[in-house]
Amino acid sequence: MTKHWFITGVSTGFGKHLAELALAKGDKVAATFRQRAQADEFTRKAGPNGIGLVADVADEAAVKQAVAAAIEALGHLDVVVNNAGYGSMGPIEEVPDAEVQRQFDINVFGPLRVLRAVLPHLRQRKSGHILNITSIGGLRAFPGVGIYNGSKFALEGIGESLAAQVGPLGIHVTNVEPSGFRTDWAGRSATYTEPAIADYRATAGQNMANIQSYSGQQPGDPERAAQAMFDLVRLENPPLHLPLGKAAVKGALDKFTTIKAEIEQYAHIGNGADFPS
Template sequence: MSKIWLITGAGRGLGRSILEAALAAGHRVVGAARDPDSLADLRQRYGDRLLNPALDVTNPAQARRAVHVAAAAYGGLDVLVNNAGYGHLTPFEQTSEEDFRAQVETNFFGVANMVRAALPVMRGQRAGHIINISSVGGRVATPGLGAYQAAKWAVGGFTEVLAQEVAPFGIKVIALEPGGMRTDWGYTAREAASEILPDYEPSVGAVLNRMKAYVGNEVGDPDKIAQLVLELSNRERLPAHLLLGSDALHVFHQAETVRQKAAADWAEVSASTDFDDAELPAALKTAKFEPAGETFRA
């Protein structure tokens, strides 16, 4: 069945792959990008099944306009893919206030702006899928990616809260957390690196050196991820988080092992701040903190 999609950051990289997959599957798509001309070839091929307004996700008015374009032209909005984003790999100390804020504005507040615009339409329909393209960097820490990963950690938490809030009226929300993909993300992140201070060579410098060998050889296939996004858009139950890529699984499990050990090692200290006669409230014992997911089967 044909659905109505809105994809941000659709001009290149993963966003372009998702856009092409959705169009090839027969869907009607608003493919939003900062530069609408980047989609001229697809507009010519698919005609009125593709609309591509200019969109800066950091601008709430433009976010509302993009949703309005979808609803006015196609009659609603079934799938929102929040894909727009970028990162700069520099030590926090050497990241300007302007650059740090700009990365967070795009990678996190851009997601919030699009969701705020889309929710009234989806709530009225009592249906919809919101797919937030996050990163394994929303679960682990990488020196040099302070702004980018701060935003992605925020996206993960926001996604969990939102999924629980909107589940009663039929909206499904998921954060996809890929590892490295063969897009231009790595090149953009590296190009932003200036001469780092010698003190940061053991941390950020080591990451930059690893990226020299990794960029262009990432394990993640954007076209396979795009096909998975199509599959997820038909699911009635979704996990709040889904890691993508063997590299994402590897680094996530390493980070979780460290966290779990630290939690166990410090558990006595953690509990020591309770009142002496305190008991865990019954309501807290029965609370569920994540929507029920399902095992994915291709």
């Protein structure tokens, strides 16, 4: 069955590969870009099955306009992909407030703007599938990416709650949680606040250096990730969580195994906080 997609952030990375694959498979795609020239080029290449739209997810009016234009051009939407985002790296103590606010504006409030614009349409149709591209960093935290982790943890929670709210209406939600893929995430798309405090150089600083050093050499294949998401939206009962990449699958399992053991070890303290039976 042909699907109609709305995908944010299609100039590079997962968005680009997913939009190209969906078009190649015969689906229809509305794709957002921040540059008019990129949007026009996408429209030209996509022909009758696609439209490029200009919308920065930080701009609420632009997002609403893009969603309305997508529905008008494609007739309806089946799949909405919250893909636009970036990684802010640096020690939590040292990342400037303005950068923290920008990270959350793009990674959290941006997807919220998209959701609020598309949900009336999906609720009316009583169908649809929302993909939130979060990260294994939305399930596990690492030194040097705490602000990014916070933004993705927030999107994870929004996705989980939304799934419970719209599931009875026939709308699916999946939080897609990639590990390291060969996109621009760790390169030109990222921002870096280098540690000035010596205490953080062996933790945050070292992990930031590791991330930079393997940029372009990550094991994850963006084309295979796109195929996984294309297949995902055709499942009758799609999952709420989909770690992408072996490191993401292992990382998620390790995280929840560790949490389970920790909770069980200290359950006597937690249980003791209630009024006596």
